[in-house]
Amino acid sequence: MTTSNGIRNHSQKYRVLLVDDHPVVRRGLAEVISREPDLEACGEASDVLEALRETERTNPDVVVVDLTLKTGHGLELIEKLRSRDPRIKTLVSSMHDETLFAERVLRAGAMGYVSKQEPPEMLVAAIRQVLRGELYLSPRMTSRLLHRVVGGAPSQEDPVHDLSNREIEVYEMIGQGLTIQQIATRLHLSPKTVETHREKIKQKLNLKSSAELNRRAVQWVLERGWTASETGDGAK
Numbered sequence: 001m002t003t004s005n006g007i008r009n010h011s012q013k014y015r016v017l018l019v020d021d022h023p024v025v026r027r028g029l030a031e032v033i034s035r036e037p038d039l040e041a042c043g044e045a046s047d048v049l050e051a052l053r054e055t056e057r058t059n060p061d062v063v064v065v066d067l068t069l070k071t072g073h074g075l076e077l078i079e080k081l082r083s084r085d086p087r088i089k090t091l092v093s094s095m096h097d098e099t100l101f102a103e104r105v106l107r108a109g110a111m112g113y114v115s116k117q118e119p120p121e122m123l124v125a126a127i128r129q130v131l132r133g134e135l136y137l138s139p140r141m142t143s144r145l146l147h148r149v150v151g152g153a154p155s156q157e158d159p160v161h162d163l164s165n166r167e168i169e170v171y172e173m174i175g176q177g178l179t180i181q182q183i184a185t186r187l188h189l190s191p192k193t194v195e196t197h198r199e200k201i202k203q204k205l206n207l208k209s210s211a212e213l214n215r216r217a218v219q220w221v222l223e224r225g226w227t228a229s230e231t232g233d234g235a236k
Contacts, residue, residue: 017043017055018079019046019051029093055081062088067092071185078092078110091112094115095116096117172221
């Protein structure tokens with residue numbers, strides 16, 4: 001039994017699994033969550049496969065997911081979790097552009113998106129809202145979606161919005177400076193498949209060469225202020 005704020009009235013706590021490629025971030029989130037009377041951090045993971053194993057082991061009520069992971073991608077994890085157990089709720093906590101990724105994570109099966117730039121209490125509030133079965137987005141993103149519903153879908157100025165989820169993942173990693181082999185390893189794809197995605201990205205963005213694609217991708221990442229620590233570790 002829960003209160004109107006989503007807090008359980010008995011000793012049982014909601015279990016939160018933390019998925020982020022940075023141990024310091026996971027530790028900080030775990031400390032924040034442990035201070036709440038109705039929440040507990042039940043486990044941690046740094047990539048998709050580890051997160052799936054931890055989900056089976058810990059049986060969480062909600063999984064807090066970053067989009068950039070050690071291997072794989074947050075979008076991939078959200079889709080896998082939804083297909084394995086639709087009862088598990090997922091919430092994204094990331095530095096990535098909410099205007100680009102919020103709708104994508106909702107379509108993938110997540111129930112909300114919180115920027116890492118928000119204070120910790122905002123993440124806790126979002127977790128509780130998701131546990132109540134409600135979606136969570138920033139007021140700005142909520143307003144944007146409502147305007148789209150009421151006024152029809154506006155034209156997208158940035159053609160990057162037309163890329164598929166997988167193409168976005170590849171494009172982002174190109175901007176980080178990763179090689180084709182490194183992208184293939186991180187996303188569990190063959191190099192040939194990565195090359196195919198590169199060609200589709202070039203076509204959709206109307207780019208004539210791989211060099212032009214690399215420059216555009218790097219510029220796109222830098223414009224969003226994503227440092228190497230926020231986007232995975234760059235091309236190590």
